[in-house]
Amino acid sequence: MRYVDEFRNSTLAQNIAEHIKAVATQPLKLMEVCGTHTMAIAKYGIKNLLPANIKLISGPGCPVCVTPQALIDSFIQLGRLPNVTLATFGDMMKVPGSRTTLEAERARGADIRVVYSPLDAVKLAQENHNKQVIFFGIGFETTAPAIALTIKEAMDLGLSNFYVLPANKLIPPAMMALAGDSEIGINGFICPGHVSTIIGSAAYESIAHGCGIPCVISGFEPLDILQSILMLVMQITEGRSNVEIQYSRAVNKEGNREAMECVNEVFEPCDAEWRGLGMLPNSGLRLRPQYARFDAAQLLGDCMQKPLDNGVCECGLILKGLKAPLECRAFGRECTPEHPLGPCMVSTEGACSAEYRYTVR
Amino acid sequence: MCLAVPMKVIEINGNTAQVEQHGVSRKVRIDFIPNVQVGDYVLIHAGIAIERLKSEEAEETLKIIKALTE
Numbered sequence: 001m002r003y004v005d006e007f008r009n010s011t012l013a014q015n016i017a018e019h020i021k022a023v024a025t026q027p028l029k030l031m032e033v034c035g036t037h038t039m040a041i042a043k044y045g046i047k048n049l050l051p052a053n054i055k056l057i058s059g060p061g062c063p064v065c066v067t068p069q070a071l072i073d074s075f076i077q078l079g080r081l082p083n084v085t086l087a088t089f090g091d092m093m094k095v096p097g098s099r100t101t102l103e104a105e106r107a108r109g110a111d112i113r114v115v116y117s118p119l120d121a122v123k124l125a126q127e128n129h130n131k132q133v134i135f136f137g138i139g140f141e142t143t144a145p146a147i148a149l150t151i152k153e154a155m156d157l158g159l160s161n162f163y164v165l166p167a168n169k170l171i172p173p174a175m176m177a178l179a180g181d182s183e184i185g186i187n188g189f190i191c192p193g194h195v196s197t198i199i200g201s202a203a204y205e206s207i208a209h210g211c212g213i214p215c216v217i218s219g220f221e222p223l224d225i226l227q228s229i230l231m232l233v234m235q236i237t238e239g240r241s242n243v244e245i246q247y248s249r250a251v252n253k254e255g256n257r258e259a260m261e262c263v264n265e266v267f268e269p270c271d272a273e274w275r276g277l278g279m280l281p282n283s284g285l286r287l288r289p290q291y292a293r294f295d296a297a298q299l300l301g302d303c304m305q306k307p308l309d310n311g312v313c314e315c316g317l318i319l320k321g322l323k324a325p326l327e328c329r330a331f332g333r334e335c336t337p338e339h340p341l342g343p344c345m346v347s348t349e350g351a352c353s354a355e356y357r358y359t360v361r
Numbered sequence: 362m363c364l365a366v367p368m369k370v371i372e373i374n375g376n377t378a379q380v381e382q383h384g385v386s387r388k389v390r391i392d393f394i395p396n397v398q399v400g401d402y403v404l405i406h407a408g409i410a411i412e413r414l415k416s417e418e419a420e421e422t423l424k425i426i427k428a429l430t431e
């Protein structure tokens with residue numbers, strides 16, 4: 001068992017698709033809220049296997065895409081302070097702030113490093129005492145434990161030159177906000193596999209039972225996604241709205257207790273702004289008082305720039321699943337991967353990026 | 362961003378492990394996987410192991426999928 005190839009068998013994929021066709025007799029809207037699912041669905045052509053009455057829509061599952069422009073501007077501004085080294089995940093480098101990108105800033109001489117792990121940023125701080133190293137804390141619940149562990153590491157090492165700009169967000173509050181929106185009209189959620197590894201399936205109970213929308217936690221291989229869609233269709237047909245785990249090899253009801261304890265020690269929930277969704281209560285993470293010295297926001301003080309509205313960009317509607325990438329006027333014209341207007345095209349997991357890369361033209 | 366990759370544990374040293382898959386080898390933190398063993402497959406995300414993969418569950422999932430052909 002190697003956990004990957006076995007779940008890519010195309011004959012089995014076709015077979016699941018046949019079953020979906022047989023069971024799904026009415027129009028259905030199923031939403032995924034995970035950038036990696038967005039990419040996998042596009043890459044494996046999942047939509048081509050489904051009957052026309054099933055619409056797969058992409059929600060705000062890309063943490064890069066839902067980061068408010070003002071926060072990106074703040075991080076860029078931090079990079080302009082003296083003796084600062086910025087550290088970030090690679091997918092933030094090309095995201096447009098109001099005026100510029102991290103990549104453009106680096107070209108102008110700012111010290112910006114792409115890291116694979118937040119722990120690499122702590123190492124940078126250890127090896128460069130004369131620099132203030134600031135890590136951009138982007139991600140959902142999958143990444144929060146790694147960032148929390150990193151901050152604890154910085155605390156244990158007694159570092160005074162390491163900071164995090166907190167930008168973590170929580171998925172269930174966003175799902176709850178979308179579930180209640182009748183304009184979108186979601187019939188079922190394909191839940192994120194690795195977020196669920198951390199938070200457990202119990203986290204979605206209030207959405208399934210409270211909103212009457214079935215939730216299936218899905219893995220990322222084609223067979224996983226197709227089986228999850230079949231499970232959702234079965235629930236809807238049978239009038240059930242439960243939380244089910246398709247990705248049972250990695251997800252259980254309670255989640256990863258050690259990871260959650262680490263997050264809860266360092267962070268606490270706070271209200272957070274989501275690009276496209278606005279302010280959602282208790283949907284973000286902020287540092288607890290005992291870790292507040294690591295918060296990069298204190299370095300900015302009052303010199304915050306106001307974000308500029310770009311006008312043409314329709315990422316807000318795309319993130320809510322109200323518009324598909326192809327329905328955006330700028331898609332493929334003013335907005336391409338080489339010249340992105342908004343985060344949905346820039347991020348490797350954005351809906352527009354996935355559409356552009358994998359659609360046959 | 363949610364990308365986590367299954368990798369096999371080759372060696373364990375305190376709170377780190379050496380993991381491998383498809384010729385890639387990397388050192389990761391295993392603080393969140395108590396009782397991890399050499400030979401286990403774990404999901405790696407941003408340099409941290411976030412869960413141990415359960416082979417019995419993987420087999421069971423494939424069994425259910427294959428049963429759809431009958």
